[in-house]
Amino acid sequence: MSELLIRNACVIDPLRGINAETMDIAIRDGRIVEEVSAAAEVLDARGMLTLPGGIDSHTHICGTKVNFGRYMSPEDMRAGRTPRRGPMHATSGYSVPTTYGNSYRYSAMGYTTLLEGAMAPLEARHTHEEFTYTPLQDTMA
Secondary structure, rough: OOOEEEEEEEEEEHHOOOOEEEEEEEEEEOOOEEEOOOOOEEEEOOOOOOOOEEEEEOOOOOOOHHHHHHHHHHHHHOOOOOOOOOOOEEOOOOOOOOOHHHHHHHHOEEEEEEEEEEOOOOHHHHHHHHOOOEEEEEEEO
């Protein structure tokens, strides 16, 4: 069982009518709960915003246009490299990162759902294969 207590979070949650209130957030096994034990890991979020996961309704993270960009800029794969760390895959690409790299970058920005805005019908299968390798977000086209 993992427990986390985020203290002093500036919370914005329109569904619950919370508009920039400072409060603590208790999390047990990845779910928000009323309270956690005294043994919980504590993070101080003073001065930071705490929001529900973001949705980017028009991205270009997978598919033919992105792969054409990778094809036309092979030198880009030598830039923006990150090593494998724990469960995270190694990534590369600066302006056109790998699918894992895109997923990690969007995650760091707080996005949980991504919508690919340009899926060519003849390449739909490949786009969905790339969605499989975008591990941290829900994806659609």
